[in-house]
Structures are given as C-alpha cells and as structure tokens.
Amino acid sequence: MTLTSEKIIAAADAAEMEFARRNFISDDPSCPDFLDFAKILERSQLHAAVAGGATPFKKWDHLASLAKQLVDERLVLVLKARQLGFSWTVAAYAAWLVRFHRGANVLMISRGQTEAFQLLDKVRFILKNLPVSWHLPINPDSRSEIGIPSQDAKITALPSTEDAGRSETASVVIQDEADFHEYLESNYAAVKPTVDAGGQMIMGSTANKRKMTSLFKELYRSAPSNGWNTVFMPWHARPGRTEKWFNGVRDTIPSVELSGMSPEQYMEAEYPGDEMEALAPPRAQSIFDREMIAAMAEDCIEPVRKLGPSSIYQESRAARRYVAGTDVASGVGMDYSVTVVVDIASGYVVADLVTNTLQPEDFAQASVELLEAYRMPYWGIENNFSDTVITVARDLNYPKLYRRRVGRGKRVRRDYGWRTDRMSRQRMFDELRAAFNAGHLTIPNLEGLGQFSTVIAAPGEKPEAMGGAHDDYVMALGIALMVKDDMGMAGGTGKIIQMPALA
Numbered sequence: 001m002t003l004t005s006e007k008i009i010a011a012a013d014a015a016e017m018e019f020a021r022r023n024f025i026s027d028d029p030s031c032p033d034f035l036d037f038a039k040i041l042e043r044s045q046l047h048a049a050v051a052g053g054a055t056p057f058k059k060w061d062h063l064a065s066l067a068k069q070l071v072d073e074r075l076v077l078v079l080k081a082r083q084l085g086f087s088w089t090v091a092a093y094a095a096w097l098v099r100f101h102r103g104a105n106v107l108m109i110s111r112g113q114t115e116a117f118q119l120l121d122k123v124r125f126i127l128k129n130l131p132v133s134w135h136l137p138i139n140p141d142s143r144s145e146i147g148i149p150s151q152d153a154k155i156t157a158l159p160s161t162e163d164a165g166r167s168e169t170a171s172v173v174i175q176d177e178a179d180f181h182e183y184l185e186s187n188y189a190a191v192k193p194t195v196d197a198g199g200q201m202i203m204g205s206t207a208n209k210r211k212m213t214s215l216f217k218e219l220y221r222s223a224p225s226n227g228w229n230t231v232f233m234p235w236h237a238r239p240g241r242t243e244k245w246f247n248g249v250r251d252t253i254p255s256v257e258l259s260g261m262s263p264e265q266y267m268e269a270e271y272p273g274d275e276m277e278a279l280a281p282p283r284a285q286s287i288f289d290r291e292m293i294a295a296m297a298e299d300c301i302e303p304v305r306k307l308g309p310s311s312i313y314q315e316s317r318a319a320r321r322y323v324a325g326t327d328v329a330s331g332v333g334m335d336y337s338v339t340v341v342v343d344i345a346s347g348y349v350v351a352d353l354v355t356n357t358l359q360p361e362d363f364a365q366a367s368v369e370l371l372e373a374y375r376m377p378y379w380g381i382e383n384n385f386s387d388t389v390i391t392v393a394r395d396l397n398y399p400k401l402y403r404r405r406v407g408r409g410k411r412v413r414r415d416y417g418w419r420t421d422r423m424s425r426q427r428m429f430d431e432l433r434a435a436f437n438a439g440h441l442t443i444p445n446l447e448g449l450g451q452f453s454t455v456i457a458a459p460g461e462k463p464e465a466m467g468g469a470h471d472d473y474v475m476a477l478g479i480a481l482m483v484k485d486d487m488g489m490a491g492g493t494g495k496i497i498q499m500p501a502l503a
Contacts, residue, residue: 013133020134021100024093025059025067034096035059035067039129040088040122054129062237063089070202073229075195077220078204079278081235081271086204090174091122093202097172098146098153099127099136106155107170107194109187111177113159117143119176120157166190172200179205179216188215207278209261209269213466217279221454221469232278235271246271276453279469285456287429287463289437293453300446307351309358310370313444314343314350322350322377323487325418325480326367327472328389329356337389338448338476339367341374344484347441350374352448354473364392376400380483382475383417390416402483418479422462429463431485432478441477448473 016032023033038057059067063085069076070093080086090108097104108123110116124146127138140147147154158164160181165173173191178184195201205216223230235241249271250263258266265282272278276297280290303311316322321344329335337358341351353370355363367389371377380402381390393401394416403414420428435441436452443449454469465471 013131017131017134020096024071024096025064027068034100035092037130037134038092038095038126040092041125054125057088057092058085060085060237060239062233066231066233067093069229069231074198074200075228076200076202076231077216077223077228078202078231078233079220079275080204080206080231080233081237081278082206084233084235084238086233087119087176088122090176090202090204091119092126094155094172094174095123095126095130098123098148098151098155099130099134100151101171102151102153104151104153104172105168105170106153106172106174107165107168107191108155108157108174108176109160109164109181110157110175111160111180111182115176116157116159119174120144120146120155123155160184160187162186164190165194168194169197170194170199172202175201175203175205177205178203179208179211179214185215206270207272209265209282217466217469221279232275234273236273276450280453281456281466286453287433287455287457288452290453292437292439293449296443296449297446299442299444300449301444307370307373309355309366310339310351310353311445312351312373314348316350316374320345322374323480323484324367324371324374324377324379325476325478325483326379326381326389327475327479328360328363328382328384329472336470336472337363338472339363339370340448340473340476340480341371341377342441342477342480342484347435349441349443349445349448349477352445352473352476354445354448360388361392364389365396368393368396368398371398378402378483378487380418380479381416382420382479384420387417402486404486418482420475424482425462428475428478428482429457431481432474435481443477445473448477 019032020034020037023031025035026033035057039054040057042052042055066078066089078086094106094108097106108116108119110119136148136150138146139149145154145156160183162183164183164187168191170191173194175181175187181187203216207217208214219226219228220230235246250267253263253266268277280286301313303313304315305312322341323344324339324341326339327337329337336354336356339353340349342348343350351370351374353367358366371379376399378400379398381393383390390401401416402418403416404419406413406415451465451469451471451473454466455463455471455474456466457463
C-alpha cells in the first residue's frame with residue numbers, strides 16, 4: 001500500500017468520524033451518522049438461523065424517530081412494548097455523548113443493580129465495537145462506571161434507590177423501565193436540580209399494570225403541557241411482528257410469567273397496541289367496558305365545525321331534544337372544565353366544550369353560546385367548587401337550569417346545580433356505566449372517550465380517574481344523564497325550574 005493510499009484511507013476515516021461526531025442520526029440518508037457505525041450484540045438463536053455476535057444497529061422507523069427525539073428534545077418520555085430496541089438506542093446515545101462531547105456526565109438509573117449493569121454493558125459493547133481508530137482509553141471501566149479521561153466524560157449506572165442520583169450534576173439522566181422503579185419519585189426529586197438547570201432527562205418504560213398510579217404515568221398523561229415530549233412504541237413497530245406472531249406469543253406464555261394474570265392481560269401490559277391500552281388500568285378495576293371503549297374509538301371523528309372554543313360534532317336538529325351537563329374545574333390550568341350536549345334519544349354527544357384555560361366567567365359565557373345553538377336544552381351545572389358558572393348563567397337569563405331537591409318535608413328546597421357527594425356520585429356512575437356498557441352512548445371526541453379507560457374503583461372506594469388522569473369529561477356526561485333522568489325525560493320525577501327573565 002502506498003503512502004498516498006494510506007493518507008486517503010486516513011482522511012476518509014477522519015471524515016466519517018467527523019460526520020459521526022456531528023450527527024447521532026442524520027436526516028440525510030447520504031450523510032453518515034453515529035448509528036451507522038454502532039454495533040449491538042445479537043444473541044445467537046440456533047433454531048432461527050441467527051448466528052449472533054456484533055451486528056449493525058438497525059435503524060427501524062420507530063428507532064430512527066426515537067433517536068431524533070433524543071437529539072432534539074430535552075425531556076423525553078417513552079411508553080413502549082417489550083423488546084423494541086429502546087435500551088440499545090439510549091445506550092448508543094450515551095456512547096455517542098461520552099465519546100464526542102467533552103465533559104458529558106451521563107447518569108443511568110435502572111430498576112435494580114443487575115439491570116443497571118446490563119444497561120451499562122450495552123454502552124461498553126458499543127464503544128468497544130466502534131472503528132478501532134476511534135477508540136480512546138477508558139478509565140475507570142467497572143461494572144458501574146465507564147470513564148473517558150481525555151474527554152472528561154463518564155457514565156454511571158445505578159439501581160433505583162432512595163438516594164440514587166442525589167448530589168450528581170448530570171448532563172443527561174436516563175431511566176430505563178421507569179414505571180417499575182421502587183423509588184422513582186425519590187430519584188426524580190434527587191435529579192430534578194439537574195433537569196431544572198437545563199439537563200436532559202430520558203424516561204422509558206412499559207406500563208406497570210400493578211401500579212394504578214405512578215409518576216411515570218402522571219407525567220405521560222400530563223404531557224406536553226408539563227414540558228415533556230412523549231413517544232409511544234406499539235408492539236407492531238418492530239418489523240416482522242404480525243398478528244400471527246402476537247397470537248403465538250400470547251398462546252405460549254409460561255405460567256410463571258403470568259403471575260395471576262390472564263394471557264390477554266399479560267399481552268395488554270407487555271405488548272400494548274396503543275396508548276389507551278398501555279395506560280388503562282387492569283380490567284378487574286375498570287369501571288367501563290374496555291372492549292366497548294375500543295369499539296367506540298373507531299367511530300370518533302373530528303368536529304364538523306368550531307363554535308368559538310366549542311366543538312360541534314352534529315348540528316342541531318328540529319325534531320331532536322337535548323340535555324347538557326357541565327363539570328367545573330377547581331382552577332385554571334389544572335383540571336378541565338367541560339360542557340357536553342347529548343341527544344336524548346340517541347345518546348350521541350353532539351357537541352362539547354373542553355378547556356383548562358378559560359376563566360369560569362368566560363367558560364360560562366362560551367357554554368351558554370354553545371347551548372343556544374341547541375335551543376337552550378336542560379342544563380345541569382356541577383357546583384362543588386364554585387357557583388360562578390351558575391351565577392353567570394342566571395345573569396344571562398338562561399331559561400332551563402337544573403335545581404336539585406334538598407331537605408325533607410316542609411323544609412325542602414331546590415338549590416341550583418348538581419352536587420357531587422358520595423351517594424350522588426355512586427348513583428351517577430352506576431347509571432353512566434350501565435348506559436355506556438350497554439352501548440347506549442356515542443362519544444365522538446377521542447380524548448373525551450379516552451378518559452373512560454382511566455376510571456377505576458378499588459373495592460370499597462369511590463369511582464375516580466387514576467392518578468394523573470382526568471375524569472372531567474366523564475363527570476360532565478354523567479351529570480347530563482342524571483339531569484335527563486331527574487327531569488322525567490326517562491321516567492324520572494324531577495323538575496326543571498323555568499327561570500324568569502331578569503330585569
């Protein structure tokens with residue numbers, strides 16, 4: 001080989017390394033990136049004719065999308081099915097950071113010590129199998145830490161303990177299988193100063209169906225308003241996974257892995273097909289029929305038009321009668337204030353107003369404008385937190401407001417609005433669940449429908465949404481149905497008070 005040839009090869013190698021340094025993943029297929037040179041360990045599978053060993057990183061579509069999120073976003077939440085390549089992707093990202101970014105300090109927190117070491121082993125394997133000319137001395141090189149002194153960079157792997165990550169100033173924090181961490185909340189609090197100072201945090205996990213509430217689920221449900229960017233990776237994202245594959249896995253699950261779950265429950269937890277399925281509570285604790293929710297989701301549509309902040313799914317019809325229900329949030333920017341309009345005969349939610357940005361006065365005004373489009377239907381307003389919406393409705397001379405019966409005998413009176421207490425809440429959920437599970441309701445709003453999948457009731461407890469989820473839409477629809485029943489539109493004995501016009 002001539003000197004010229006050696007120089008050409010060296011120059012080409014240097015150019016490739018520079019491309020890799022600049023690009024963890026590139027949008028330009030003709031431009032090399034780090035993942036083009038990354039290798040992962042593939043285990044040998046004799047009966048599948050897989051030789052095993054170091055194999056090029058596969059940039060499947062879902063992994064390429066994830067890689068771009070890791071580069072572009074500071075806070076990334078990944079909800080996923082099993083064995084989709086998340087761990088190898090974040091390991092490659094960590095390897096890229098410490099190899100090419102001076103001062104990088106990556107903190108990897110896993111479920112336990114074994115899992116922490118295994119994740120760091122993936123990083124070690126990727127670094128070891130980069131082109132030889134890219135190698136830099138590693139020190140320390142232990143089960144729990146990898147350092148590259150010339151870059152002043154290091155990666156530390158820790159199990160999830162109460163103090164994991166405390167006092168560390170990490171540039172990137174990676175939490176693998178976060179929903180299964182015993183001390184996720186403590187870890188989050190420990191590394192939060194790093195995040196608040198501009199550091200990056202990546203949290204990925206399958207959903208832990210044995211935990212009804214968790215920080216991971218709450219952060220995912222609250223995104224993106226909380227600053228987190230979410231990525232969902234369904235079981236079929238990996239090439240080669242078909243319905244036949246799915247059914248084969250389901251039918252051959254070892255009983256020791258089921259741990260009391262049915263095969264269907266196991267697959268729902270480990271191999272979800274959509275976000276709703278992944279985040280839904282265990283079937284035994286679900287109030288509303290899960291198959292019904294899935295079937296109804298296929299009929300969800302976009303609004304036919306907007307009326308201010310309200311959504312119209314079906315225009316008002318002269319021969320139809322409607323009823324409305326409103327759940328009022330306790331504050332702006334937290335829960336949602338929701339008004340729904342329901343066709344009494346068909347059970348179709350023809351319109352809704354869902355907001356957590358309008359002040360109560362503006363929400364009441366917008367609700368009245370919506371109800372005017374449906375000829376002022378009977379309207380039940382929840383008033384547990386504030387009478388503001390009712391007061392504004394009265395000031396606007398709304399003619400058909402629900403008034404509930406309070407007291408007995410000569411002391412009976414009728415107060416404005418629906419009051420939710422233990423008894424009325426249970427009655428409302430009993431009625432709503434019966435109508436929903438029987439298929440008597442149609443909810444075109446996909447996000448509104450999604451709330452039904454998060455409502456649970458542990459034995460002896462009241463029905464409510466899982467931690468971090470919302471049930472405002474559910475409550476508004478339930479109130480509308482109770483008003484319908486109480487007003488005698490379905491055999492009830494209640495009364496609507498016809499409001500006189502105010503001077």
